[in-house]
Amino acid sequence: MKLLTITRPDDWHLHVRNGAVLKTVLPHTSRQFARAIIMPNLKPPVTTVAQALLYREEILQAVPADVDFTPLMTLYLTGSTTVAEIKKAAESDHIHAFKLYPAGATTHSDSGVSDIKAIYFLLAAMEKQDIPLLIHGEVTGEHYDIFDRERVFVDTTLSDIADKFPALRIVVEHVTTSEAVQFVQAAGANIAATITPQHLLFNRNAILAGGIRPHYYCLPILKREPHRLALVRAATSGNSKFFLGTDSAPHLTSLKESACGCAGCYSAHAALELYAEAFERAGALDKLEGFASFYGADFYRLPRNSGTVTLEKTTWKIPSSYGETGNTITPLKAGEELSWKML
Numbered sequence: 001m002k003l004l005t006i007t008r009p010d011d012w013h014l015h016v017r018n019g020a021v022l023k024t025v026l027p028h029t030s031r032q033f034a035r036a037i038i039m040p041n042l043k044p045p046v047t048t049v050a051q052a053l054l055y056r057e058e059i060l061q062a063v064p065a066d067v068d069f070t071p072l073m074t075l076y077l078t079g080s081t082t083v084a085e086i087k088k089a090a091e092s093d094h095i096h097a098f099k100l101y102p103a104g105a106t107t108h109s110d111s112g113v114s115d116i117k118a119i120y121f122l123l124a125a126m127e128k129q130d131i132p133l134l135i136h137g138e139v140t141g142e143h144y145d146i147f148d149r150e151r152v153f154v155d156t157t158l159s160d161i162a163d164k165f166p167a168l169r170i171v172v173e174h175v176t177t178s179e180a181v182q183f184v185q186a187a188g189a190n191i192a193a194t195i196t197p198q199h200l201l202f203n204r205n206a207i208l209a210g211g212i213r214p215h216y217y218c219l220p221i222l223k224r225e226p227h228r229l230a231l232v233r234a235a236t237s238g239n240s241k242f243f244l245g246t247d248s249a250p251h252l253t254s255l256k257e258s259a260c261g262c263a264g265c266y267s268a269h270a271a272l273e274l275y276a277e278a279f280e281r282a283g284a285l286d287k288l289e290g291f292a293s294f295y296g297a298d299f300y301r302l303p304r305n306s307g308t309v310t311l312e313k314t315t316w317k318i319p320s321s322y323g324e325t326g327n328t329i330t331p332l333k334a335g336e337e338l339s340w341k342m343l
């Protein structure tokens with residue numbers, strides 16, 4: 001029997017929603033991860049410390065009784081965010097970052113920022129308060145090709161933010177291109193990136209393999225194979241600037257399998273197994289622990305976890321769905337086999 005034991009990991013980019021969906025998805029995450037950075041793009045978005053603390057309580061209620069799990073809260077940056085709220089967030093033990101969504105870039109981003117330069121004074125306040133900025137790095141606008149949006153954002157917007165705020169800690173979330181990888185590699189130690197399992201395992205063909213496959217549609221969208229390979233090299237390189245962030249983003253099956261399906265891949269059901277598959281294919285299972293369990297904690301200046309988790313090399317079939325009839329969530333690789341299983 002082949003076993004792989006690593007320090008208990010954390011998920012540095014996670015959507016858990018609220019209400020019934022939260023109750024379905026949270027046990028998947030809390031079984032695998034000790035902590036997770038919780039995305040604030042609820043409807044309405046989580047924009048204040050007070051809202052985040054209420055949301056945190058709701059999440060804690062959904063954690064199974066025998067499990068130890070800590071949600072690390074974030075606030076949604078808008079044109080109306082105040083310097084006072086940034087100060088309050090930085091002083092809170094429970095708020096760990098602000099999330100910047102360019103308005104219109106993705107799911108529930110309509111309250112996001114439409115003129116990023118206009119909120120530079122807020123970024124200055126974050127830099128001063130030393131609270132990290134998490135960025136959805138895509139330009140918006142009809143005239144940009146969807147496959148170019150991250151690359152253009154890196155060239156035009158991210159590089160300017162990095163120049164103007166050299167001490168601001170930034171996580172470029174869910175990088176998907178070789179250009180974003182190169183940017184992060186070349187940047188100072190204050191700039192890091194998360195990488196999702198789907199962007200390590202699949203290229204854009206997965207969305208259109210024999211028909212339209214909505215469960216492979218997420219934003220930033222899957223890219224060409226050379227980009228996937230660049231992500232695999234970054235994740236398995238042992239470079240501490242790259243760490244685990246699933247971007248697991250549950251939507252009801254009915255809202256994905258639709259004429260206008262929502263963006264987001266649900267991966268919390270088997271997150272670690274999916275990463276293990278990608279690392280094993282790259283011959284780099286020995287690099288999984290740093291990526292999954294050390295580098296993110298170090299970046300956020302939190303202690304590394306003390307427990308362990310064990311994966312067994314064994315074949316199992318992912319269920320076709322999770323949740324109650326009529327309100328199901330279809331997981332990534334639904335009905336397909338995986339070769340690692342967390343014990």
Ligand code: DOR
Pocket residue numbers: 015041106107108136217218219220249250263264265
């Ligand atoms: O695919 C995505 N889904 N990308 C995002 O940035 C947001 C997420 C969601 O909240 O569903």
Ligand code: ZN
Pocket residue numbers: 013014015039247249
């Ligand atoms: Zn996300």
